[in-house]
Amino acid sequence: xxxxxxxxxxxxxxxxxxxxxxxxxxxxxxxxxxxxxxxxxxxxxxxxxxxxxxxxxxxxxxxxxxxxxxxxxxxxxxxxxxxxxxxxxxxxxxxxxxxxxxxxxxxxxxxxxxxxxxxxxxxxxxxxxxxxxxxxxxxxxxxxxxxxxxxxxxxxxxxxxxxxxxxxxxxxxxxxxxxxxxxxxxxxxxxxxxxxxxxxxxxxxxxxxxxxxxxxxxxxxxxxxxxxxxxxxxxxxxxxxxxxxxxxxxxxxxxxxxxxxxxxxxxxxxxxxxxxxxxxxxxxxxxxxxxxxxxxxxxxxxxxxxxxxxxxxxxxxxxxxxxxxxxxxxxxxxxxxxxxxxxxxxxxxxxxxxxxxxxxxxxxxxxxxxxxxxxxxxxxxxxxxxxxxxxxxxxxxxxxxxxxxxxxxxxxxxxxxxxxxxxxxxxxxxxxxxxxxxxxxxxxxxxxxxxxxxxxxxxxxxxxxxxxxxxxxxxxxxxxxxxxxxxxxxxxxxxx
Numbered sequence: 001x002x003x004x005x006x007x008x009x010x011x012x013x014x015x016x017x018x019x020x021x022x023x024x025x026x027x028x029x030x031x032x033x034x035x036x037x038x039x040x041x042x043x044x045x046x047x048x049x050x051x052x053x054x055x056x057x058x059x060x061x062x063x064x065x066x067x068x069x070x071x072x073x074x075x076x077x078x079x080x081x082x083x084x085x086x087x088x089x090x091x092x093x094x095x096x097x098x099x100x101x102x103x104x105x106x107x108x109x110x111x112x113x114x115x116x117x118x119x120x121x122x123x124x125x126x127x128x129x130x131x132x133x134x135x136x137x138x139x140x141x142x143x144x145x146x147x148x149x150x151x152x153x154x155x156x157x158x159x160x161x162x163x164x165x166x167x168x169x170x171x172x173x174x175x176x177x178x179x180x181x182x183x184x185x186x187x188x189x190x191x192x193x194x195x196x197x198x199x200x201x202x203x204x205x206x207x208x209x210x211x212x213x214x215x216x217x218x219x220x221x222x223x224x225x226x227x228x229x230x231x232x233x234x235x236x237x238x239x240x241x242x243x244x245x246x247x248x249x250x251x252x253x254x255x256x257x258x259x260x261x262x263x264x265x266x267x268x269x270x271x272x273x274x275x276x277x278x279x280x281x282x283x284x285x286x287x288x289x290x291x292x293x294x295x296x297x298x299x300x301x302x303x304x305x306x307x308x309x310x311x312x313x314x315x316x317x318x319x320x321x322x323x324x325x326x327x328x329x330x331x332x333x334x335x336x337x338x339x340x341x342x343x344x345x346x347x348x349x350x351x352x353x354x355x356x357x358x359x360x361x362x363x364x365x366x367x368x369x370x371x372x373x374x375x376x377x378x379x380x381x382x383x384x385x386x387x388x389x390x391x392x393x394x395x396x397x398x399x400x401x402x403x404x405x406x407x408x409x410x411x412x413x414x415x416x417x418x419x420x421x422x423x424x425x426x427x428x429x430x431x432x433x434x435x436x437x438x439x440x441x442x443x444x445x446x447x448x449x450x451x452x453x454x455x456x457x458x459x460x461x462x463x464x465x466x467x468x469x470x471x472x473x474x475x476x477x478x479x480x481x482x483x484x485x486x487x488x489x490x491x492x493x494x495x496x
Contacts, residue, residue: 001191002194007368010198010209026361026373038169039154044350054067054110062327073355090243091242091243092243093245094136103137122137158426159377163373171189175212182194200339206315220343226270255293273319277315280312
């Protein structure tokens with residue numbers, strides 16, 4: 001099948017979805033291609049969920065500009081999209097005397113970048129912000145925040161879709177050509193897409209897209225970070241972000257504790273270069289190291305508090321023998337008309353996404369006349385979490401209106417049948433178990449789906465007539481049920 005657009009975005013991570021949403025402000029035929037069965041399945045859902053203030057990046061760099069601007073845009077954006085975000089502040093800690101000059105350097109650099117409210121503080125003030133924190137001094141950045149990265153990505157996509165941008169999921173790009181003054185993109189699904197402007201927001205695969213378009217000189221070196229997730233029991237133990245002072249040429253910030261907007265605490269990430277950008281394995285030696293680090297930082301942790309581990313991969317432009325990071329590439333290619341290229345958007349890519357979107361759409365205007373759409377609606381429909389955010393009176397009112405609010409499907413996270421049904425009927429049409437998980441948080445609690453997954457399976461079978469082969473964990477290559485099936489007394493198939 002052939003599809004024609006004015007603007008085509010490759011990549012459904014947080015940056016690609018932010019660009020789609022920014023484009024939806026205008027009267028333009030635009031679409032986004034994503035290789036996975038849902039948006040945000042790569043680095044955009046596998047990170048710490050931190051919004052950085054912008055003091056770590058060199059003045060005048062692209063990273064400095066878009067991180068500070070992106071951070072400032074997040075309050076209004078999250079309000080409109082119904083995405084959880086908390087400005088809890090960050091302590092960047094000097095653990096010994098040799099780290100202390102770095103704090104003064106970061107403060108000065110951040111002030112040049114326009115980061116508000118930076119202070120270098122002593123131990124007493126550190127203890128007031130985060131009880132029990134160790135170190136000599138710290139740089140305090142009050143605008144640092146935490147966010148749900150997958151909900152932000154989903155929110156951006158759903159709002160873009162509601163405002164007229166098309167989303168084509170499960171469309172892996174295999175070839176790009178320039179034909180008759182337009183870009184022609186072919187996918188593994190056998191479809192062809194054409195557009196006057198092509199945006200490469202492919203994240204870990206951005207260099208591959210460059211090569212398809214005839215651009216050389218870019219390489220991505222995947223760098224994996226592994227994490228542990230701690231149970232909600234420890235919610236409130238960590239009240240601010242606490243990071244060690246960065247080391248020269250280190251590939252990241254180092255291992256630390258990060259609270260999440262949903263009450264869990266993350267331990268990590270580690271850093272390990274690897275060949276496969278989608279190798280999300282968690283390794284025995286790294287997990288043991290993270291447990292040791294966690295016990296040192298939070299002595300009250302019990303083994304039962306470790307409920308899950310996961311890994312994510314960063315799109316670094318620097319090889320392991322070089323280390324450190326290179327600045328973002330955000331360019332309107334002069335040698336390829338209508339090709340906008342985004343490469344190496346690792347951290348602070350999440351923070352920077354709305355600012356990168358503004359910049360990218362500004363580049364689109366070099367090629368197309370974009371007229372504002374008066375029908376654009378920045379607000380995404382949504383509601384507060386039933387169990388965690390509503391009063392008893394509000395819960396009773398909801399249940400009276402819709403009895404599905406009165407049935408708990410996920411016991412650990414207190415997720416109702418109505419919330420699961422809403423996740424299943426999501427506007428993007430994503431139909432994998434991971435898609436429901438990110439939208440409703442079902443199976444994210446301490447039993448990790450032991451209670452709710454069978455109930456969700458029955459719900460999908462009974463409400464929507466799903467067959468065993470319809471159940472996918474992440475995509476077409478990850479079936480939930482395999483092997484011979486036997487019918488039960490009602491004629492439904494079950495795994496033998």
